[in-house]
Amino acid sequence: MSKIFGTLAAVFLAVAAFVAFKNKEAKEVEIGDFKKALQVEKTTTNDLNAQIKRRKDAEDLRDQHKDAAVALNKELEKEQADYDTAKKDIVKLEAEFNAKKQELAQAADALKDLPDPEELIPKIKRMRAQLTEATDAIASAEARKANLIDLDTNGKARIKTTRELIELQSSGKSFPTLKTRISSVYRNWGFVILAAGDRQGVVSGSTLDVLRGGDVIAKLKVTAVEAGRASADVVLDSVAEGVTLRAGDTVMAEREEAKPNPATAAN
Structure with a gap:
């Protein structure tokens, strides 16, 4: 026992x-x-x-x-x-x-x-x-x-x-000749850093196009501008489906959309 x-x-x-x-x-x-x-x-x-x-x-x-x-x-x-x-x-x-x-x-x-x-x-x-x-x-x-x-x-x-x-x-428009790129992407906060600033023609409050392969894939709203760089928020619902912004994407001033001719629209 x-x-x-x-x-x-x-x-x-x-x-x-x-x-x-x-x-x-x-x-x-x-x-x-x-x-x-x-x-x-x-x-x-x-x-x-x-x-x-x-x-x-x-x-x-x-x-x-x-x-x-x-x-x-x-x-x-x-x-x-x-x-x-x-x-x-x-x-x-x-x-x-x-x-x-x-x-x-x-x-x-x-x-x-x-x-x-x-x-x-x-x-x-x-x-x-x-x-x-x-x-x-x-x-x-x-x-x-x-x-x-x-x-x-x-x-x-x-x-x-x-x-x-x-x-x-x-x-509140950036220079039409502006052409730069995204240097950093902060996805969690919804903004990016641009490799251009005031000297290159970036204007605070302006809207910019993000291009890849010649197509607009997203839009940015410039929030702050320094001499050689700027920050911009990613415009909600502007990012193309299935696309993720990345460093190196081309950024240009927003393209002016052609307004329809009233007479043509009436016809």
Whole structure:
């Protein structure tokens, strides 16, 4: 009987030792999983803080953009004032040119029906001097007029370019010539990082097309812009079925859709 109890005691001890060993292994696995979870939480928190900082930096850059737009507007006003001044100078030069031409015609007319040579010689010398002076003045006026016309043309071109830049920034559209790529994709947060920024023509708030193989596969909404990069949210329901955005996808300004002709639509 004592042998039976001894055997049972040995069995119970073995079972207890086995359960304790398994509990220890489970505890070690649980501790390892907990450490990994802490590391993932730390990494996620760091990434989130970095993204918050980038967004704040982008907002500061956006405010600087507003200041730059004000400065561009002032420059446009100055260019317009210079252009108006140049136009007035051209009108004045044309009046001087016409006056000199009239003087030249009068001088040529005075040489007709010459009087007595003794009286005419001093007069001829004086008229020739006046004629030379008038001719030189006309040539100078023509040169100044041509220069002012060039200034006028250049001023108009600069005004047009400045207006187009201001209109693009004010309308919230990126430059039509923009072509860049996705550098990073954050699927869990629904946004991407672009390899282009303000210098390349990305405008905050604009809509962009994501292309692959020449086809539009998704649309992006720019949320923040820096000098050389930008962040953009993926527009909901814009991603083509079965498509996943990835780094390297081409990004361009949103294509303008052609509006139907009312007469054609009516037919």
